[in-house]
Amino acid sequence: SQQGEEDPQALSIQEGENATMNCSYKTSINNLQWYRQNSGRGLVHLILIRSNEREKHSGRLRVTLDTSKKSSSLLITASRAADTASYFCATVAAGNKLTFGGGTRVLVKP
Amino acid sequence: ETGVTQSPTHLIKTRGQQVTLRCSSQSGHNTVSWYQQALGQGPQFIFQYYREEENGRGNFPPRFSGLQFPNYSSELNVNALELDDSALYLCASSGPQTGKWELFFGEGSRLTVL
Numbered sequence: 209s210q211q212g213e214e215d216p217q218a219l220s221i222q223e224g225e226n227a228t229m230n231c232s233y234k235t236s237i238n239n240l241q242w243y244r245q246n247s248g249r250g251l252v253h254l255i256l257i258r259s260n261e262r263e264k265h266s267g268r269l270r271v272t273l274d275t276s277k278k279s280s281s282l283l284i285t286a287s288r289a290a291d292t293a294s295y296f297c298a299t300v301a302a303g304n305k306l307t308f309g310g311g312t313r314v315l316v317k318p
Numbered sequence: 319e320t321g322v323t324q325s326p327t328h329l330i331k332t333r334g335q336q337v338t339l340r341c342s343s344q345s346g347h348n349t350v351s352w353y354q355q356a357l358g359q360g361p362q363f364i365f366q367y368y369r370e371e372e373n374g375r376g377n378f379p380p381r382f383s384g385l386q387f388p389n390y391s392s393e394l395n396v397n398a399l400e401l402d403d404s405a406l407y408l409c410a411s412s413g414p415q416t417g418k419w420e421l422f423f424g425e426g427s428r429l430t431v432l
Contacts, residue, residue, distance in 0.1 A: 239419055248406060250322070250423035251361070296360050300419055305351070305374055308360035 214297060214312040222317050227284040229312040231297030232277075238300045240273055242282050245294045245311070254282075254295075287316045322347075322424035324409050330430045331399050339394040339427045341409030349373070350392040351421065352384060353408040361408055367392055396429075404431045 215230045231240070239258045243251040257264045257273045257280065264271045270283040284291055294313045298306040323342045331337050343350050349368045353361035363376035367386035381397040390411070396403055406428050410421035 241419065243423075248357075248426075248428075250408060250425045251410075251421075253420050253422070256419060298360075305363040305366065305376060306361075306421065307363065308353075310358075310360045 214295070214309045216312060217310070218313045218315075220315045220317065221287055223287060223289055225287055227287050227291070227314055227316070229282050229295055229314070231280045231282070231309055233280075233297075233299050233307075233309075234278065235299075235301050237275075238302075240271075240280050241298045241300070241306065242269075242271060242280075243296045243298060243308075245296065247293075251296065284314075287314075289316050289318045292316045322409055322411050322422050324407075324424035324427050326427055327425065328428045328430075330432060332432050333399055333401060335399050335431075336395065336397045337399060337429060339396075339407050339409075339429075341392045341394070341411075341424060343390045343392065343409075343411035344413070344422050346415055347411035347413035347422070348390050349412045350386055350390065351410045351412075352392070352394045353410065354378075354403075355406040355408060355426070356402075357405070364394070399431045401431050404429060 213232050241256045242254045245251045255266045255271050257271050268285045273280045294311045296308050296311045298308045322344050325340045351366040352364040355361040364378050365375040366373045370386045383395045386392045406426040408426045410423045
């Protein structure tokens with residue numbers, strides 16, 4: 209079973225627009241991470257936000273975390289064609305495993 | 319510094335056969351995790367190895383087994399293959415330099431079971 213659920217499942221935007229995707233989870237967490245995957249290949253770590261943090265930035269990425277609502281959002285600003293990929297949230301609760309959601313498929317049209 | 323490498327990249331097996339997938343962790347990383355990703359879904363945690371010992375396991379049957387070697391490379395073995403085992407198998411490594419929560423993934427081994 210998957211801890212996180214991303215919304216929307218798919219997103220299509222024009223280059224230069226912002227892309228926002230959300231992740232909801234069920235149990236208390238230690239941290240939440242976002243990963244990118246291009247065309248069924250390996251995952252690339254984007255950003256980690258700890259349970260005591262509310263917002264984090266990395267380049268064109270902005271992540272928020274609301275532990276009271278058990279939700280997170282990932283914003284990609286000024287999107288580029290190269291941002292076309294699937295984006296996954298992953299939570300860390302007890303133990304050492306990451307629990308991934310089902311992903312949001314983002315298409316950035318030039 | 320080399321990244322995480324997996325082999326083979328693609329393979330086809332028939333139901334009931336056995337398969338071994340291999341992973342070389344990133345230089346300096348002592349922890350290896352394996353994930354199964356079915357088409358259109360997120361990765362599912364199989365198990366993790368740290369210093370050659372299994373250090374956590376997901377909801378997978380015993381026919382999924384693994385090894386970690388002294389050089390921190392790892393193998394995933396799946397016995398008695400079933401059609402539902404068709405998936406992308408991802409290996410990820412982590413280590414003290416990067417923190418245990420940031421995983422570095424290989425490109426995966428795509429297994430098709432006929």
